[in-house]
Amino acid sequence: MKNIIVGQSGGPTAVINSSVVGVYEAAKELGSTHIYGMVHGIEGFLKGEYIDLKDVLDEEKVELLKRTPxxxxxxxxxxxxxxxxxxxxxxxxxxxxxxxxxxYFFYIGGNDSMDTIKMLSDYAKENGKSQRFIGIPKTIDNDLPITDHCPGYGSAVKYIATSLKEIIRDNESFGVEKPTVCIVEIMGRHAGWLTAGAALAKGEDCCGVDAIYLPEEVFDIDEFKARVKHLAETKSSVVIAVSEGITTADGKFVCEIGAENAPVDAFGHKQLSGCGKTLADIIHNEFGLKTRAIEFSTLQRAATHLASLTDINEAIEVGKLAVKAADEGKTGMMITILRDNNYGIYDIHDIANVEKKIPTEWIDSENKQMKNEYIEYARPLIKGELLPIFKDGVVCHLIRK
Amino acid sequence: MKNIIVGQSGGPTAVINSSVVGVYEAAKELGSTHIYGMVHGIEGFLKGEYIDLKDVLDEEKVELLKRTPxxxxxxxxxxxxxxxxxxxxxxxxxxxxxxxxxxYFFYIGGNDSMDTIKMLSDYAKENGKSQRFIGIPKTIDNDLPITDHCPGYGSAVKYIATSLKEIIRDNESFGVEKPTVCIVEIMGRHAGWLTAGAALAKGEDCCGVDAIYLPEEVFDIDEFKARVKHLAETKSSVVIAVSEGITTADGKFVCEIGAENAPVDAFGHKQLSGCGKTLADIIHNEFGLKTRAIEFSTLQRAATHLASLTDINEAIEVGKLAVKAADEGKTGMMITILRDNNYGIYDIHDIANVEKKIPTEWIDSENKQMKNEYIEYARPLIKGELLPIFKDGVVCHLIRK
Structure with a gap:
C-alpha cells in the first residue's frame, strides 16, 4: 500500500519535473500501490483532478520527463x-x-507552496489525522531560507550566464565608433539572486557584463547614467544586467519612471514597459547612443535544453529524500540542500513565507559587480549538462495526454 | 603564395564563423602563404585592420570557432x-x-554585403585588376535570392522552434480558468522567414503556436483580436508568433499603433515598444486577459549553443567552395545552396540588393499557419547538433585577443 501523492505549485522551473521523478522513483522502491500526481496542484486536487504516475511513466518517459520544462x-x-x-x-x-x-503528501514549490505544507500538517496534527506532509524546495528565485540553494536556480543561472555570453559576443560585433548599450532585464522582484548569476558570464573568453544592478541596493539613476556614459566612451559594447525589481530611493520600481508623465496607448491605457526598456530609452534619449533592451522572460525558467546536471540531480534527490523522510515518520518539514553535496530537513514553520536575500557583503557596490564569495557560491550549481533528446531538429518533451 | 582575405559583414549569425573556418581550411589546402581576415569588414580593412588567421587558428581553435556566435x-x-x-x-x-x-577576396554577408562583392569585381574588371571576388551567403533572414536558403537561417529557426516549445510548455502550466496569452515577436522586417520557423515547434509532443503572423500579409487588427479572444475562450494557453515587420493595410508598422496617441516618456520622447508588446497590451486592455510579450531579440541569431549541425556544415562548405571557385578563375559571383545537398554559383549582379519573400502559396492565410510545403522546406535545415564545449558550466567561445 503506502499510497502517496505529489503536486507541483507556483512558477515553473527547468527542473521541477526532476523532483517528480525523484518522488516517483523513491515511492516505487517503497512499494507504493498508487503514486498519485495532483493535476494543477492542490487546486486541481480539490476538484478531483489527479493521475496515477504508475500508469503513465516508464524508464524511457522518466528520461524525457527530466528533460521537460x-x-x-x-x-x-x-x-x-x-x-x-x-x-x-x-x-x-x-x-x-x-x-x-x-x-504521504508531497508538494514541490517555493515560499507560498511551503505554506500549504505548513497548514496541512498543522491541521493533521490538531485533528488527529495520520497523513504526513513534506515540502520539496523549488524556485528559480533562490529565495527560500535555511536551504543553501533551491532546485531550479542553478539551471536558470546556467541559461542566464550562457545567453549573456552570446549576447555580449553579438553586441561587440561592430566597432568602437558605434557602441551599443544593451540592457538585459532578469527576473526577481525582491531578491537579486538570478540577476547576480550574470556574473558567471565572465571568464577567460568573455569580459562579462559591465555592471549588475540588484534590488538589494537602492537604484540611483544618476549613477547609472554616468556609468553607462563612461563605459560607452571607452568600449564598443556595453552590456548591463538589471533585476526587474530595482527601485529608486523613493521606493518606486524603475519601470514606473518612464510612466511618470502618464504615457497612454491608443485606448487611453497606461503602458508599462519593463525596467530594461525604460533604462534603454533613457540612455538613448539622453546620450543618443544605440541601445537595445532584452528580457529573458519565461525562457530563463523554461530552458531545460540548457539545464544544469547538478541542478537536475539535486532536484531528483530532494524528491527521493522527501519520500524517505515521510516514511521515517517526519511531517511538517521541508528537505534542504546543504553546502558540499549534503542534504538536511527543517521545520516548515521556519521556512514558509520567509524570503532570503543576497548577503550584502557579496555585492561589490562600487563596481556594480558580484564579489568572489558569490561566484564561489554559484559556480558549482551550474555545472554539468544532461544532453537533450532531439527529434526532427527540436528538443523532445513529455506531456500529459 | 595565393594570399587570400576574408571578411564578415552585416548582422551576425550563429554560424558566420563556420564560413571563416571553411575559407581558412580551403586556403590552407591551396597552400596560401597568408590567410588574412579583415577586422570589422571592409571598413576596418580600409583602416589597415587585419589579422593573419594562420597566426591565430589551430585545430582546437577551429573547433571553438565553429561554436562561437x-x-x-x-x-x-x-x-x-x-x-x-x-x-x-x-x-x-x-x-x-x-x-x-x-x-582572392571573400566576403561573408547578406544583400548589402553582396553589393560590395559586385562593386569590387566590377571595378577590378573595368580597371584590369587581377583579384577575384566571391560572395559567401549569410543571413538569418533567409532573404537572398537564387540560393535555396542561407547559412544562419537553419540555426535561427532551430532556436526559435525549440524556445517556442519551452515557452508553450511554460505558458500552459496553469489551468484553463486563467488563460495566458503570450505574443512572441520574431525578427524580420520585410520577409517572414524567421517567423515562419515558429511552425516547427509543432510535433507529437507539442500543439505548436496558435497563429503565425507574417509581414508578407496585411495585418488586420480586428481579425487578430477576434482570433485571440476565441482561442482564450477554449485554451488554457495561447501562444502567437508575430514578425516584427507586420504592417496594417495603411502601411503602418504595428508597433506604431500603440504610439498613435503619442505616448511620451518622462523626458518628452516618444516611446516605441515592439509589435509583440503593443499587441499584448491591446489584448490585455480590451479583454482583461493575462498577457505576456516575449522578444527573442539577438538571442535568435547568437544562440550557437543550439546551432543546427546541417547549418554549420553548409556554412563551412560555402566557405570552401568560394575558395575553390576563385581558384578556378571565377569572380563576381556568390556560392549558392541547392536543394538536396548540392551547391551552385551565380552571378552576383542577380543577387545583390534583391530580397526574397516567402511564396504566398506556402502560407495558410485562413488558419494563420504555415502549409506543409514550408515545413518540408525548413525541416531539413534545422537537423543535427554540434555539442557545445562547456567550461565551469558555461559554453566556451573563441575571441580575438
Missing part, C-alpha cells in the same frame, strides 16, 4: 485559507486523502 | 560608394590588396 502535472497559485476560518476546504482535502488511502 | 573577425555595415562617384576608396582598397599580394 514547466510543471508536467500542471501548476497552480492557490493559497489555503487559515483553517480557523474555513474548515470545509480542509475536510474536503482530507476526505479525498482518506478515500484514496494516501499516507 | 557573432562575427569573430568583427563586422561592419559599410556601403561602398559607386566608383563613378568616388574612385579614391577603391584605389585605396586595391592598393592594399596589391601591397599584401592578395589574389
Amino acid at each position: 514547466s510543471a508536467y502535472l500542471g501548476s497552480c497559485r492557490y493559497k489555503l485559507p487559515p483553517f480557523e476560518k474555513d474548515r470545509e476546504v480542509y475536510e474536503k482535502i482530507f476526505s479525498k486523502l482518506d478515500e484514496l488511502e494516501i499516507e | 557573432s562575427a569573430y573577425l568583427g563586422s561592419c555595415r559599410y556601403k561602398l560608394p559607386p566608383f563613378e562617384k568616388d574612385r579614391e576608396v577603391y584605389e585605396k582598397i586595391f592598393s592594399k590588396l596589391d601591397e599584401l599580394e592578395i589574389e
